[in-house]
Amino acid sequence: MIFIKAFLVGGAICALSQILIDKTRLTPARILSFYAVLGVVLTAAGVYGPFVEWAGCGATVPILGFGYTMAQGAREAVGTVGFTGALSGGLSAASAGIAAAVTLSFLASLVFRGGNKR
Amino acid sequence: MKKGDVWFFDKDIYIKEYASCVGVKEGEGPLRDGFDVIGEDDRFGESTWEKAECRMFETACRKAVEKSGLSDSDIGCLIGGDLLNQCISTSFAARDLGFKTLGVYGACSTMAESMALGAALIEAGLEEYVLCAASSHFCTAERQYRYPLEYGGQRPQTSQWTATACGAVILGKEGKVRIKAACPGRVFDPGVRDVNNMGAAMAQAAYETLSRYFKDGEKKPEEHDLIVTGDLSEVGAAIVDKLFRLDGVNLGERYGDCGLMLFDRQKQDVHSGGSGCGCSAAVLCARILPRMIKHELKRVLFCPTGALLSPLSAAQGESIPGICHLICLEDAE
Amino acid sequence: MKLSTEEYKKLWQKKSPPSPWYKTVPAAFLTGGLICLLGQGIKSGFLSAGLSEKVSSAAVSCSLILLGVSLTALRIYDDIARFAGAGTLVPITGFANSIAAPAIEFKTEGFILGACVKMFTIAGPVLTLAVTSSVIYGVICWLGGVL
Numbered sequence: 001m002i003f004i005k006a007f008l009v010g011g012a013i014c015a016l017s018q019i020l021i022d023k024t025r026l027t028p029a030r031i032l033s034f035y036a037v038l039g040v041v042l043t044a045a046g047v048y049g050p051f052v053e054w055a056g057c058g059a060t061v062p063i064l065g066f067g068y069t070m071a072q073g074a075r076e077a078v079g080t081v082g083f084t085g086a087l088s089g090g091l092s093a094a095s096a097g098i099a100a101a102v103t104l105s106f107l108a109s110l111v112f113r114g115g116n117k118r
Numbered sequence: 119m120k121k122g123d124v125w126f127f128d129k130d131i132y133i134k135e136y137a138s139c140v141g142v143k144e145g146e147g148p149l150r151d152g153f154d155v156i157g158e159d160d161r162f163g164e165s166t167w168e169k170a171e172c173r174m175f176e177t178a179c180r181k182a183v184e185k186s187g188l189s190d191s192d193i194g195c196l197i198g199g200d201l202l203n204q205c206i207s208t209s210f211a212a213r214d215l216g217f218k219t220l221g222v223y224g225a226c227s228t229m230a231e232s233m234a235l236g237a238a239l240i241e242a243g244l245e246e247y248v249l250c251a252a253s254s255h256f257c258t259a260e261r262q263y264r265y266p267l268e269y270g271g272q273r274p275q276t277s278q279w280t281a282t283a284c285g286a287v288i289l290g291k292e293g294k295v296r297i298k299a300a301c302p303g304r305v306f307d308p309g310v311r312d313v314n315n316m317g318a319a320m321a322q323a324a325y326e327t328l329s330r331y332f333k334d335g336e337k338k339p340e341e342h343d344l345i346v347t348g349d350l351s352e353v354g355a356a357i358v359d360k361l362f363r364l365d366g367v368n369l370g371e372r373y374g375d376c377g378l379m380l381f382d383r384q385k386q387d388v389h390s391g392g393s394g395c396g397c398s399a400a401v402l403c404a405r406i407l408p409r410m411i412k413h414e415l416k417r418v419l420f421c422p423t424g425a426l427l428s429p430l431s432a433a434q435g436e437s438i439p440g441i442c443h444l445i446c447l448e449d450a451e
Numbered sequence: 452m453k454l455s456t457e458e459y460k461k462l463w464q465k466k467s468p469p470s471p472w473y474k475t476v477p478a479a480f481l482t483g484g485l486i487c488l489l490g491q492g493i494k495s496g497f498l499s500a501g502l503s504e505k506v507s508s509a510a511v512s513c514s515l516i517l518l519g520v521s522l523t524a525l526r527i528y529d530d531i532a533r534f535a536g537a538g539t540l541v542p543i544t545g546f547a548n549s550i551a552a553p554a555i556e557f558k559t560e561g562f563i564l565g566a567c568v569k570m571f572t573i574a575g576p577v578l579t580l581a582v583t584s585s586v587i588y589g590v591i592c593w594l595g596g597v598l
Contacts, residue, residue: 002491002495003488003491003492006484006487006488006490006491007484007485007487007488007491008484009487010483010484010486010487010488010490010542011479011480011481011483011484011485011487011538012480012484013483013541014479014480014482014483014484014537014538014540014541014542015476015477015479015480015483015537017479017483017537017540017541018472018475018476018478018479018480018536018537018538019472019476020537021272021470021536021537021540022469022470022472022475022476025274025312025314028265028269028271028540028545028549028573029549029572029573029576029577030576031537031540031541032540032541032545032546032549032573032574032576032577033576033577033580033581035541036577036580036581036584037580037581037584039581040581040584040585040588041584043588044588044591056491056494057487057488057490057491057494057511058484058487058491060490060508060511060512061486061487061490061511061515061542061543062483062487062541062542062543063541063542063543063545063546063577064541065543066543066546066577066581067581067584067585069508069512070581070582070584070585071584071585071588073585074585074586074588074589074592075588075589075592077589078589078592078593078596079592079596082593083590083593085589085593086586086588086589086590086592086593087586087589089585089589090581090582090585090586090588090589091582091585094581096509096510096512096513097509097512097513097516097543097546098578100512100513100516100517100547101516101519101520101546101547101550101551101574102550102570104516104517104520104547104551105520105547105550105551105554105555105570106554106566106567106570108520108521108523108524108551108554108555109551109554109555109558109562109566109570110558110562111524112524112525112555113555113558113559114266114267114268114526114552114555114556115267115268115526116141116142116159116160116256116257116267117256117260117267117529165559166559167559261556261557265552265553265573266552266553266555266556266557266569267529267552267556268523268524268526268528268529268548268551268552268555268556269529269532269548269549269552269553269556269573270523270528270529270531270532270533270535270539270540270545270548270552271529271532271540272475272532272533272536272537272540273533274470275467275468275469275470275471276467276468308456308459308460308463309456309459309460310460310463315463315467318463318466318467321463322454322459352468353463353466353467353468356466357462357463357466360462360466361452361454361462364452364454365452387533390468
C-alpha cells in the first residue's frame with residue numbers, strides 16, 4: 001500500500017510542478033528553492049509531518065522533503081541543545097544528503113567530462 | 119550612395135567565394151549536401167567547446183580562401199564575430215589565421231553586419247578582398263547563456279536551438295553574386311523579457327528594417343525571389359508575416375527564415391527552430407548562394423536578426439532589444 | 452503598421468505555442484512517481500536489513516543522489532529529463548543533477564574556480580534559502596519554548 005501511495009503522491013507533486021513550470025516559466029533554480037522553503041513552512045505549520053507518515057517516500061523524495069528534514073532537524077535540536085540547535089539542527093539533519101551530493105559531484109568532475117546534447 | 123537608411127554600393131562588389139563548416143546535428147539536417155565541412159563530432163578534435171568553435175571558425179575561413187584560389191596575402195582583412203563574451207572565437211581563430219582583424223558583435227545578425235562593413239571598405243577603396251565570417255556553437259552558447267549541458271532542464275516550445283555552424287564569405291571585385299545594397303538596422307525593443315522567446319524579441323526589428331528598405335530602396339517585396347530573415351524561427355517568422363499582412367503586404371512563399379531551413383523540425387528536436395550567428399551564415403553559404411549561382415534566385419534580401427541581450431541584462435530584468443541588418447544580393451548576370 | 456507594446460505583446464503571445472501539457476504533465480507524473488517508488492523500495496530494503504527509520508531515510512537520499520550523479524556523469528540524466536521535465540527536476544535526484552552537471556561542465560575552467568565554484572550555481576539558492584528558513588523556524592521553536 002505504501003508503495004502505491006509513494007508512487008501516486010510523488011507523481012502528483014511532480015505533475016503539479018510541471019504545470020507550474022509550463023504556466024509560469026519559472027526557472028528551475030527558483031522552483032527548487034521555492035519547494036525547499038515550502039517544505040520548511042509546511043513542516044512548521046505541522047502539515048508535512050503527518051503527510052510524510054502517510055505518503056512515505058512520495059513526500060520525502062521530492063525536494064519538499066529536503067525542507068522537511070531540515071525543519072524537523074532544527075526543531076528536535078532546539079529541544080535537545082537549546083538555541084544553538086536552531087543553527088545546527090537543519091544542516092545536521094540534511095548533512096548526509098548534502099555531503100553525498102557535493103562529494104560525488106566533485107569526484108565525478110575529476111573523472112568525467114560533459115558531452116553535447118543531441 | 120546613401121538613400122534614407124540604405125547604403126547602395128555603386129562600385130561592383132561581389133561575393134567571390136564562400137564556405138561553411140558545421141557540427142554533427144546540422145550535418146544531419148536538410149542542408150547537409152550544401153556544407154563544405156561537417157565535423158566528425160562537435161569538438162572538432164579540441165579539448166574545450168570554446169576551442170572547438172575557434173577551430174570551426176578557422177576551418178570555414180581557410181576553406182573559403184582555399185576555394186577562392188586566392189593566397190592568404192590577398193585577403194585584406196577579416197571582419198567577423200560570434201556570440202561569446204569578448205568575441206573570443208573570432209579573436210582566437212584570427213590569432214592563427216593572421217589576417218588584419220576587425221571583430222564585430224551583432225548577436226545573431228553578425229553575418230550581415232560584417233558583410234555590410236566589408237562591402238563599405240571595398241566601396242571606399244581601402245581593401246580589395248575582405249573575408250567576412252560569423253560563428254556560433256551550441257555548447258559554448260548553452261554554457262554562457264543557459265545551463266550546463268548535462269543539466270536536466272526542459273526547453274519551452276518557443277526556445278530555439280543554437281546552431282553549431284560557421285559561414286565565411288570573401289567579398290571582392292569579381293564573382294557571380296553582387297552585393298547591391300545594405301541597410302543597417304536600428305535597435306528595437308518591443309518589451310519581450312522571455313529569454314526563451316528570442317523570435318518574438320527580434321521580429322519587430324526585422325519588420326522595421328525590411329519596411330524601411332522597401333520604402334527607401336524603392337523596390338517592392340514582390341521584386342525579390344527570396345526574403346530571408348536570420349533566426350526568427352517559427353514564432354518570429356509568423357509575427358513578421360502578420361506585421362506585413364497588417365500593412366496589406368503578403369510576403370507569401372518568397373519569405374523564409376534561416377532558422378527554419380537549417381534543421382528538420384519534425385525529426386530534429388529543435389523546438390521553434392535554429393538560431394545563432396552561424397545559423398544565417400551557414401544557410402547563406404550552403405543554400406542561398408549556391409542557388410543564386412545556379413540562377414534559381416535572382417534577387418535576395420538576406421536579413422539576419424540579433425537579440426542583443428546578455429546574461430547580465432536578463433538577470434537585471436531588462437527586456438530584450440532586437441536588431442536586423444539587411445543585405446541585398448543580386449545575380450550578377 | 453506600428454503596434455503599441457501591448458498590441459505587440461498580444462501578437463507574440465498568440466503566435467507562441469504553449470507547452471503540450473497533455474504530454475509533459477503525464478510524463479512528469481510517471482517519472483516522478485517512479486523515482487519516489489524506487490526510493491520507497493530502497494527504504495524497505497534498508498529497513499528489513501535492520502537499519503533504523505532515521506538512518507534508512509538518510510540512506511535513501513544518499514542512494515538516490517548517487518543515482519542522480521551517476522546518470523549525470525554518464526550523460527543520461529538530461530536525456531531522461533527532456534522527456535520527464537519536473538519529474539526529474541523535483542525529486543532529490545534533480546538536486547544531485549543540479550550540482551553534478553555544472554561541476555562536470557565547468558571543470559574546463561579549473562577545479563577550484565570552475566568545478567567547485569560553479570557546482571552551486573543552481574543548488575546555491577536552494578541551500579541558502581532552505582538553511583535560512585530552517586534556522587528561522589528553529590529560532591521560533593526556541594522562542595516558543597522559552598516563552
